[in-house]
Structure formats: structure tokens, C-alpha cells
């Protein structure tokens with residue numbers, strides 16, 4: 322299978338890339354730090370791994386790069402859109418950066434992928450959203466809103482594919498806490514998964530073409546709680 326992972330230099334994206342590489346898939350990995358991409362490729366000299374710099378916030382360049390990579394490497398069967406940022410007590414600039422990457426960048430790649438797979442006749446788009454998609458946050462409103470956008474957007478793509486029979490599978494991955502560079506700044510995390518454990522569960526959800534998957538699975542319970550708790554109690558607890 323030919324898989325491209327957008328944002329695979331560290332954390333969840335890197336762990337998922339390594340899992341797929343070890344399974345023998347042809348994997349294309351992208352990100353903003355070429356040395357980290359090279360490091361992954363050099364770790365598996367016997368495998369077919371392609372690397373490419375890509376900043377999803379540069380939306381036109383990112384879409385051209387997708388086109389170029391698909392042409393160069395004989396197409397894709399799966400696109401995993403993992404690139405994302407999150408800040409603690411973000412400044413205005415950081416809030417806008419979050420929207421540029423998590424919303425504009427995500428849309429640029431997801432929209433390209435949908436049309437690519439529609440023309441191809443099949444494919445699978447995987448969006449890495451978050452449990453954060455379920456509710457606003459007093460700590461990072463922009464991050465939660467960006468993830469709500471992702472989950473809602475790809476739900477729309479799934480409905481479009483079902484309505485017009487485009488044969489495109491869509492999976493919305495919603496991790497809870499995973500131990501990655503992004504969360505090193507966080508305090509008070511619980512049920513924290515390693516990137517490897519998260520990647521294993523993500524790969525399983527993709528394989529079984531789940532529509533929505535909580536990572537790790539136990540976060541499903543928290544998802545229910547987040548929806549049921551009255552606001553006064555939610556604010557008190559979280």
C-alpha cells in the first residue's frame with residue numbers, strides 16, 4: 322500500500338510512519354525539518370521511503386507538492402493528515418498560526434486528497450483531530466475550535482462520498498493525551514499513551530475503516546462525559 326503521512330517528523334506521525342514502514346508499506350513522509358525526515362529514512366535503508374519538506378500553511382505550495390509527490394511515486398492509497406500545532410496560553414500570533422496550520426493547512430490537503438481519490442476511483446483520507454474537537458476549552462479555545470473544524474469537515478467529506486458514491490473512506494482519529502513534543506509543555510495530563518501505542522490503535526482503526534476512533538480507546542468514556550457534564554461542573558473539574 323502507498324501511504325503519505327503529512328507531519329511525520331516527530332510524535333504520532335513518526336510512530337505511525339515507522340509502524341507502516343515495518344509492515345512493508347511504501348511510505349512518503351513530510352514535515353518541516355528535513356534532517357528528521359532523513360533520520361527516519363536512514364534508519365530503514367532497506368525500505369522504500371520517500372521524504373519531502375512541506376509546510377501545510379503555505380497552502381498553494383503544499384497542494385503542488387502533493388501533486389508532484391503523487392506523480393513521482395505512482396500515487397497514494399491513503400493520506401494521513403497529521404500535521405498540527407497546539408500552544409498553552411497562546412498569544413494572538415500563536416492562535417493565528419494554529420488556524421493557519423490546523424484549519425487552512427488541513428483543508429488544503431484534505432480538499433486536494435478528496436479530488437485526487439475521486440478521480441482515482443478510491444482512497445482513504447485519515448484526519449488526526451482530537452478529543453478536543455468535542456468541546457470548547459478555557460485554556461486553548463483556538464486549538465479546540467481548530468479540531469472541531471477538522472472533525473466536522475471530514476464528516477462532510479464522508480457524507481459527500483456516501484451521497485455521490487465516490488468510494489472514498491474517511492476516518493476521524495481523536496486522540497486524548499499522547500506523550501509527544503507537542504504535549505511536553507502540558508501539566509495535569511492523564512491516561513497518557515506512548516506514540517507507539519497510539520500509532521498501533523490508529524493503524525487498527527484505519528485498517529478497519531472506522532468512521533471515528535478515540536485513541537486510546539478508553540477516551541471514549543471521557544468523550545461521553547464531556548458531552549453529558551453540565552457546564553458549571555465541566556469548568557470546575559477541567
Ligand SMILES: NC(=O)c1ccc[n+]([C@@H]2O[C@H](COP(=O)([O-])OP(=O)(O)OC[C@H]3O[C@@H](n4cnc5c(N)ncnc54)[C@H](OP(=O)(O)O)[C@@H]3O)[C@@H](O)[C@H]2O)c1
Nearest residue numbers: 328329330332333352353354376377404405498499501503
Ligand atoms: N499529543 C497529543 O496528546 C495529541 C492529542 C490529540 C491530538 N493530537 C494531534 O496529533 C497530531 C500530531 O501531534 P503530536 O502530538 O504528534 O505533535 P508533534 O510531535 O509536535 O508533531 C506534529 C507534526 O506536525 C508537523 N507540522 C507542524 N506544523 C507543520 C506545518 N506547518 N506543515 C507541515 N507539518 C507541520 C510537525 O513537523 P515539523 O515540526 O517538522 O514541521 C510534526 O511532524 C496533531 O495534529 C495534534 O493536534 C495530539
